[in-house]
Amino acid sequence: MTSTGSPQSITQPDSSADGIAWDLRDLYAGSDDPLIDRDLQTALQRARTFETTYRGKVHVEGGPTPQLLATAMRELESLSEQRDKPLAYASLLHSAQTDDPARGALLSRTHEQATAVNQHLIFFDLEWIQVPDEAARPLIAAPSLSRYSHTLEQKRAWKPHYLSEPEEKIHDEKTITGRAAFVRLFEETTSSIRFPIEHDGRTETLSMQQTLSKLYNPDRAVRKAAAEGLTAGLKENARLLTFIFNNLVLDHQTDCRLRRFPDPMASRHLANEIRPEVVDALMTGAERHTATVQRYYRLKGKLLGLDALYDYDRYAPLFSDMPGCEWETGRRIVQESYEAFSPRAGGIIREFFEKRWIDAEPRPGKRGGAFSSSAVPSVHPYILMNYSGQLRDVMTLAHELGHGLHQYLARPVGYFQCGTPLTTAETASVFGEMLTFRRLLELYPDPRTRLALLCSKIEDGFATVFRQVLLTRFEQSLHKARQERGELTTEQINELWMEANRPMYGDAVRLSDGYGWWWLYIGHFIRSPFYCYAYAFGELLVLALVEKYRQEGAAFVPKYLDLLAAGGSAAPDALLARLGVDVTDPGFWELGLRLLGEMVDQAEELAAKL
Numbered sequence: 001m002t003s004t005g006s007p008q009s010i011t012q013p014d015s016s017a018d019g020i021a022w023d024l025r026d027l028y029a030g031s032d033d034p035l036i037d038r039d040l041q042t043a044l045q046r047a048r049t050f051e052t053t054y055r056g057k058v059h060v061e062g063g064p065t066p067q068l069l070a071t072a073m074r075e076l077e078s079l080s081e082q083r084d085k086p087l088a089y090a091s092l093l094h095s096a097q098t099d100d101p102a103r104g105a106l107l108s109r110t111h112e113q114a115t116a117v118n119q120h121l122i123f124f125d126l127e128w129i130q131v132p133d134e135a136a137r138p139l140i141a142a143p144s145l146s147r148y149s150h151t152l153e154q155k156r157a158w159k160p161h162y163l164s165e166p167e168e169k170i171h172d173e174k175t176i177t178g179r180a181a182f183v184r185l186f187e188e189t190t191s192s193i194r195f196p197i198e199h200d201g202r203t204e205t206l207s208m209q210q211t212l213s214k215l216y217n218p219d220r221a222v223r224k225a226a227a228e229g230l231t232a233g234l235k236e237n238a239r240l241l242t243f244i245f246n247n248l249v250l251d252h253q254t255d256c257r258l259r260r261f262p263d264p265m266a267s268r269h270l271a272n273e274i275r276p277e278v279v280d281a282l283m284t285g286a287e288r289h290t291a292t293v294q295r296y297y298r299l300k301g302k303l304l305g306l307d308a309l310y311d312y313d314r315y316a317p318l319f320s321d322m323p324g325c326e327w328e329t330g331r332r333i334v335q336e337s338y339e340a341f342s343p344r345a346g347g348i349i350r351e352f353f354e355k356r357w358i359d360a361e362p363r364p365g366k367r368g369g370a371f372s373s374s375a376v377p378s379v380h381p382y383i384l385m386n387y388s389g390q391l392r393d394v395m396t397l398a399h400e401l402g403h404g405l406h407q408y409l410a411r412p413v414g415y416f417q418c419g420t421p422l423t424t425a426e427t428a429s430v431f432g433e434m435l436t437f438r439r440l441l442e443l444y445p446d447p448r449t450r451l452a453l454l455c456s457k458i459e460d461g462f463a464t465v466f467r468q469v470l471l472t473r474f475e476q477s478l479h480k481a482r483q484e485r486g487e488l489t490t491e492q493i494n495e496l497w498m499e500a501n502r503p504m505y506g507d508a509v510r511l512s513d514g515y516g517w518w519w520l521y522i523g524h525f526i527r528s529p530f531y532c533y534a535y536a537f538g539e540l541l542v543l544a545l546v547e548k549y550r551q552e553g554a555a556f557v558p559k560y561l562d563l564l565a566a567g568g569s570a571a572p573d574a575l576l577a578r579l580g581v582d583v584t585d586p587g588f589w590e591l592g593l594r595l596l597g598e599m600v601d602q603a604e605e606l607a608a609k610l
């Protein structure tokens with residue numbers, strides 16, 4: 001799929017972040033850097049040697065020696081990083097300009113090469129999981145393997161779900177033209193759609209990101225036009241996008257069946273290192289608080305002076321004269337809020353800005369949304385976002401820098417253990433947002449601005465807690481329906497989407513007919529099935545951590561930074577226990593949910609005083 005519009009014809013508003021583009025030269029000098037191919041070739045050569053050296057040496061009577069396993073793990077770690085570096089670079093290049101065919105081609109090539117490398121490595125995990133428990137346990141505990149102990153343990157948790165080696169190889173190789181290809185088709189399709197926004201007698205054609213950002217416009221007519229344009233663009237592409245959804249849901253089901261997972265969420269829970277009961281308690285807990293959501297939207301409707309609040313009013317700014325925020329100011333606010341929390345954290349954040357690890361300018365063809373990529377631990381993370389100059393962009397910047405800080409601090413634990421499961425992946429990002437939110441409250445003492453900030457924080461909290469729970473419920477029903485009824489039509493999925501939305505909004509928000517189509521652009525369903533509850537987990541966890549910081553003050557800071565630096569070197573519940581947090585207690589989620597409710601109380605009080 002190539003881009004359908006020429007970039008020059010698109011209306012591209014100026015942004016104060018124009019020119020803020022990342023410098024990827026810490027990875028490679030450019031897309032034609034010969035080191036890319038050299039790394040790919042060397043990684044492949046090393047993988048072949050690895051296979052010849054270690055095949056048949058791990059699954060042996062009594063298990064391997066700690067020395068042999070440690071040497072093998074070190075080599076595996078180093079060659080995996082060499083394999084991933086070109087891939088990380090290519091995917092950053094591609095996300096910065098998805099409509100450039102040369103970048104798409106480089107991404108494919110690095111992906112294919114990485115898969116070729118993996119073909120020689122698959123045996124290793126399979127041999128390791130076959131080592132009997134009594135031989136594996138002392139190895140996991142061996143001091144010489146401490147850098148890998150959690151990885152070694154985690155690999156074994158997947159034991160019941162592995163296929164045979166030839167099956168794993170075929171599966172892995174076919175993924176390139178299967179799942180991965182459909183994900184890319186989705187990305188390229190959604191970023192090439194031009195949405196027709198009809199307003200004031202003229203039609204603008206905007207990218208998805210630009211269209212979504214119009215839902216935050218103070219003018220209701222603009223929001224309504226954006227909502228209608230979004231629906232129109234999605235409808236236009238619904239056949240292809242629905243096909244991609246159906247196909248990827250089926251692909252996931254096939255995987256679950258082949259790998260003997262009892263339900264579609266089970267593999268995600270295992271990867272998240274979380275027990276299903278914990279997630280159930282989180283989701284049902286949130287669903288018990290939908291009254292908080294509805295109470296808030298009724299307040300918002302009143303503040304906006306609307307008889308009925310529609311879906312396209314949910315993100316409306318409360319006051320039309322809210323201050324915007326230029327890139328330089330936003331940068332300073334975020335910098336200062338991290339600095340005030342911890343000079344060490346502040347110093348790391350400064351590096352991101354000064355060394356140009358952030359790509360912030362909006363550009364046609366650039367991937368929408370925002371992310372922080374850990375790239376490879378021997379280099380450093382990179383951040384992509386689309387800075388349009390609103391206060392909420394400042395929060396996004398703080399969010400992604402939280403990820404960046406986390407990824408940066410966890411680099412020393414190494415390639416295998418630096419990444420966290422999704423459940424705790426949002427800890428530092430949401431915490432960083434909270435720090436910046438408080439800084440913003442200090443900087444803007446005017447009650448109207450404070451109310452607006454508070455409301456936007458509440459809305460963010462809703463987006464990360466209630467909306468993500470709702471998205472997960474939708475995904476559950478989508479997978480169930482696909483399994484029971486076979487391939488689904490767009491209209492059938494629209495209905496599932498509306499059914500998942502209604503309980504949360506009740507009669508406080510009117511959902512227009514067009515809203516039924518809005519599941520079509522949500523990339524999480526495509527990229528990582530059942531990702532969404534991790535956001536709710538992260539947000540509620542962070543609200544509890546914020547409470548701890550409030551109680552403990554400066555004593556909390558080093559413990560928190562240690563938590564980040566630990567990366568994924570132990571299971572989340574074990575890492576959090578070090579901070580005195582028990583996520584396995586079903587009542588734990590109530591704490592964060594109540595805090596969200598209290599924020600709505602505060603907003604009601606502030607509003608009453610205006």
Ligand SMILES: [Zn+2]
Binds near residue numbers: 399403426429
């Ligand atoms: Zn995030």
